[in-house]
Amino acid sequence: MKKDFRITKHNPNTIKNLIETRDPKGLFYCIETREWEGNNVGWEEKVYVAVDNSTGDAWVDEFPDLRSCRRWLLRNEKQPKRPKKPKPKPKALYLCDRKACSKPSSHCGVYCFHTSDLKHAISFEKDGAWYFERRENHENDSIYKGEL
Numbered sequence: 001m002k003k004d005f006r007i008t009k010h011n012p013n014t015i016k017n018l019i020e021t022r023d024p025k026g027l028f029y030c031i032e033t034r035e036w037e038g039n040n041v042g043w044e045e046k047v048y049v050a051v052d053n054s055t056g057d058a059w060v061d062e063f064p065d066l067r068s069c070r071r072w073l074l075r076n077e078k079q080p081k082r083p084k085k086p087k088p089k090p091k092a093l094y095l096c097d098r099k100a101c102s103k104p105s106s107h108c109g110v111y112c113f114h115t116s117d118l119k120h121a122i123s124f125e126k127d128g129a130w131y132f133e134r135r136e137n138h139e140n141d142s143i144y145k146g147e148l
Contacts, residue, residue, distance in 0.1 A: 027073045092116065
């Protein structure tokens with residue numbers, strides 16, 4: 001651990017100047033806000049930029065949080081991994097029995113023919129706590145023809 005330097009916070013412009021000039025010596029960090037844009041969606045991300053200029057070499061690294069930034073500056077190498085974002089579960093849609101919407105003003109069966117609720121799926125039946133797909137030919141059902 002480096003105990004002869006205190007970790008000090010600076011603004012991003014001061015850090016850029018420190019990296020270029022390599023003066024003063026010490027342990028430094030700043031918080032940068034980065035904006036990203038993609039698929040018409042924009043978001044911001046905070047990044048902690050750490051600079052170890054204790055030897056005059058200005059080593060630089062980026063971190064997602066202050067704790068891992070400070071660990072790196074103090075050379076405690078146990079850095080937590082960035083958590084992975086959970087993948088969204090795919091949502092399956094089934095042909096509806098037109099009983100899922102209980103409101104009289106609903107468009108169930110008029111505009112909507114699908115449901116994500118297995119209780120109202122035409123092709124599934126419940127046996128105890130389990131749902132099973134029926135192996136029947138529904139080609140002649142009115143819902144497949146778009147009839148009411």
